Amino acid sequence: MAILIKNGLVINQKTGAHSFARGDVLIDGDRIIGKGGDLSARAAAFQDLQVIDATDKLVMPGFIDAHMHSNEGFEMGRYDNLPLEIWLSEVYPPFGSPAMSWREHYLRAMLVAIISLRSGVTTLQDDVINISGTPEAVDATATAFRDAGLRGWITASMWDESYCNSLPFVGDLVPADMKARLDAMPAPDWKAQIELFEELSGKWHGKDNMRIILGPCGPQRCSEKLLQEVASLSEARDLPVHCHVLETKTQAVTGEEKYGRTLVQFLKDMGLMTHRLTMNHAIWLTDEDIATMGEARCSTTHNPLANLKLGSGVSPVRRMMNAGVNVALGCDGVASADTADIFVAFKAAAGLHKIGTFDYNDWISAHEVYDMATTSAARSSLMEKEVGTLEEGMLADVILMDKTDWGFMPLHDPIKKIAFSVNSDVVTHSIVGGKLVMEDRKLTTVNENDLRGEIAEAAAKFERDHCPEMSKGAAEVRPYLDQMYDTATTREIGLYPRVKV
Missing domain, CATH: 3.20.20.140 (Metal-dependent hydrolases)
Known part of the structure; x- marks a missing residue:
């Protein structure tokens, strides 16, 4: 199945500084095959095509x-x-x-x-x-x-x-x-x-x-x-x-x-x-x-x-x-x-x-943190050629954010807004490997309502049946760990003449 993300504000990635431009993203199977401008003509070749109107959305890699x-x-x-x-x-x-x-x-x-x-x-x-x-x-x-x-x-x-x-x-x-x-x-x-x-x-x-x-x-x-x-x-x-x-x-x-x-x-x-x-x-x-x-x-x-x-x-x-x-x-x-x-x-x-x-000048910027959560994170698992950007040929891991959210007004710099102004409720759609897994804040792959009760019950059972025994087991060693901690944290470390944190 192909997906056309239509008329969104699509990120252009450049390390440490990112811009957005109005355009489309075209996905075929699990890959991005097109980005930028009007891709309607290319998308028309696909018989099985889902179109997502992204007029009010930011389009970014997951x-x-x-x-x-x-x-x-x-x-x-x-x-x-x-x-x-x-x-x-x-x-x-x-x-x-x-x-x-x-x-x-x-x-x-x-x-x-x-x-x-x-x-x-x-x-x-x-x-x-x-x-x-x-x-x-x-x-x-x-x-x-x-x-x-x-x-x-x-x-x-x-x-x-x-x-x-x-x-x-x-x-x-x-x-x-x-x-x-x-x-x-x-x-x-x-x-x-x-x-x-x-x-x-x-x-x-x-x-x-x-x-x-x-x-x-x-x-x-x-x-x-x-x-x-x-x-x-x-x-x-x-x-x-x-x-x-x-x-x-x-x-x-x-x-x-x-x-x-x-x-x-x-x-x-x-x-x-x-x-x-x-x-x-x-x-x-x-x-x-x-x-x-x-x-x-x-x-x-x-x-x-x-x-x-x-x-x-x-x-x-x-x-x-x-x-x-x-x-x-x-x-x-x-x-x-x-x-x-x-x-x-x-x-x-x-x-x-x-x-x-x-x-x-040494402070970490919002744009640098964005890189940490995308391209740098991909590199940390040797996957920078597969995920982390929206370039053609990359795996189609894409998220959409609602730019009409109160925190995005006025839009200024979307990356700084993510760092300082909005919360995760702005994420409306998630696509993983070309599969739409969240649409309009609703997961499409599992039934959250059906799972909620079972997860809550299992969590309550864990708290009731396991947590007391875990704390009891921890209490046995706690006095000695306290002594270890006091010794270690007051120890002068010869290998560390100038530790800066």
């Missing part, structure tokens, strides 16, 4: 949320005033992790998919933290995204280090009996992690708008053998690697304590510091780290909502950009960002970097 954890879907708004490592013990408790059915995994992912689509996200880079180490969580997530019509790039999350070995000082702080319990928890070895990746990749990669990519959870949580195997697979198959790196000062301390070097240097030594690597967060960086990242042309995801919520710090975005690092925008997991609405992350990123320096 947003790409470059970092998400949809598996946290039932915990939005549950936590506050907890730093990352202590927050992790609540969301991913060492004792009391919930066992969920395939359908519950599906509904949780569907909740995030619906919120994402309604905010103009057409591609979700989803790092599914799969505690069980079985295929069900990722399989259910990919199925939900497929059913909703969302393009999904899903990491097969990996870790094979024990709980105590992935955190500084904890092994010496916890009592011997607790350490024995923690060390006895089942942890698949590196071969099992790779086998699970291969199983999921074989089922989903390249099918139904899904990709399965490599996701070592964090260098400190992975053995050297696992990281080296990931590096080899990434190179052999030209696959992206998404990995949490230096989100907190505790992680910076971990690098010094565990490896005697920064985590960036450690990743380089493991063969992972390439253009295929995306470092999620990347806050606690040395000048040498940033230079290393720029030389490698690697990417980072900037997740301002989660960084603010967890008190992790402010990513040195301008310094990384100046060094040649590709910076993409992400919401992050919905138990830390507390939303999958990309407009909220967009606004945070456009405002956050205007504090911390009086040199307004």
